[in-house]
Amino acid sequence: MPLLEIDELSAGYGSLPVLQGLSFGIEEGETAVLLGLNGAGKTTTVLCLTGLLKPWSGRITFDGTDVTGWDPRKLVSKGLVLVPEGRHVFPEFTVAQNLRMGAWPHRRDRARTKEITEVAVEYFPRLRERWTQLAGTLSGGEQQMLAIARGLMARPRILFIDESSLGLSPKLIKTVFEVVKQINTDGTTVLMVEQNAGAIAIADRALVMQMGTLVYEGSGGDILDHSEIREAYLGTPA
Ligand SMILES: Nc1ncnc2c1ncn2[C@@H]1O[C@H](COP(=O)(O)OP(=O)(O)O)[C@@H](O)[C@H]1O
Ligand SMILES: [Mg+2]
Incomplete structure (x- = not known):
């Protein structure tokens, strides 16, 4: 299941x-990419999966529990965590404060919060250097790192990362994708949402959507071999 x-x-x-x-x-443990x-x-789709938009019909099952229509807080506590499109860090708060806000599901456990902060920052050492800086003054790449690290603070079982590569340089995209892969290797299931077909390289499986339905599902390698899928649904010659 x-x-x-x-x-x-x-x-x-x-x-x-x-x-x-x-x-x-x-599947538990995989990195999937939704293109x-x-x-x-x-x-x-990811708004529905994290309770930010109520589905009209259908069912969402997580770890054997029907979670359809649950509110966002309850879903975060269950381990479904979104790193939203456009990052949405709190610009007037420091890096440290932004991270702390991500830890609210277990905010009473200070030792735990500290431990998770260490883990989150280990993925992105740059954030440690920017610790007391206001998030609004960070570069786009640093804000994306902060957004992902903040997502990790909630201790996700599945992390949804919406368009993390948008607006970043190829070098930074590579860094972000590599860290996402590492987060997955360390035990978190990942669903990346991307228009950048480069994400296929780190994904175990690719899903392709068109007009609100799934039109293709297969291994990353398969999709790269199907030039007609690439052209019709991704719009990028990979
Ligand atoms: N808040 C909104 N109000 C009305 N229409 C929206 C809203 N958000 C998205 N849409 C529409 O829903 C469709 C799907 O959008 P979206 O899920 O954002 O697509 P994607 O993330 O694949 O680019 C688009 O036609 C978009 O214009
Ligand atoms: Mg989108």
Whole structure:
């Protein structure tokens, strides 16, 4: 049984349908990448999975529990954590304060929080150098590192990372992808949402969405071999 299972999910905004019977599963321990052109419904999917958008119908099962319609706090406590598109760090707070805010599910356990902070910062040593700096003064790459580290502070079992590569230099994208792979190797299941097909290289499995449904599912290698999939759904000659 997959760790996370999405079954016939539909959702949208107002009366606009976006997800239209979306189904897929994520296995415990894997890194999966959800690809698709702009507007395919990728962000809408991860918003539903983290309770920030209520699905219209369908079912979300996590670790054997039906979590459909749960509110975001309860889902974070259960281990479903989103690193949102656009980073959304708190610009007026320091790096240290931003990280502490990520630790609210277990905020009463100070020793634990300290321990998790150490782990999160080990992935991104740059954050230690910026410790007392306001998040709003960090570079785009550093803000992305902070956003991922803040996500780790909640001790995710599955981490959803929405468009982490957007606006970063190729060198920084490589760094971020490598750290994400390491986080996965260390035991966290990962679903990356990307328009950058470069993420396929670190993924065990690729899922491709178009107009709110899944149109392809396979190993990363398979997708790179299918030039018609690349061109139709990714829009990037990989
Ligand atoms: N807050 C919103 N209100 C209305 N429509 C939205 C909103 N957010 C996204 N949409 C629409 O939903 C569709 C899917 O968007 P999204 O899930 O963000 O796609 P992706 O992340 O794959 O680019 C798009 O047509 C987009 O315009
Ligand atoms: Mg998006």
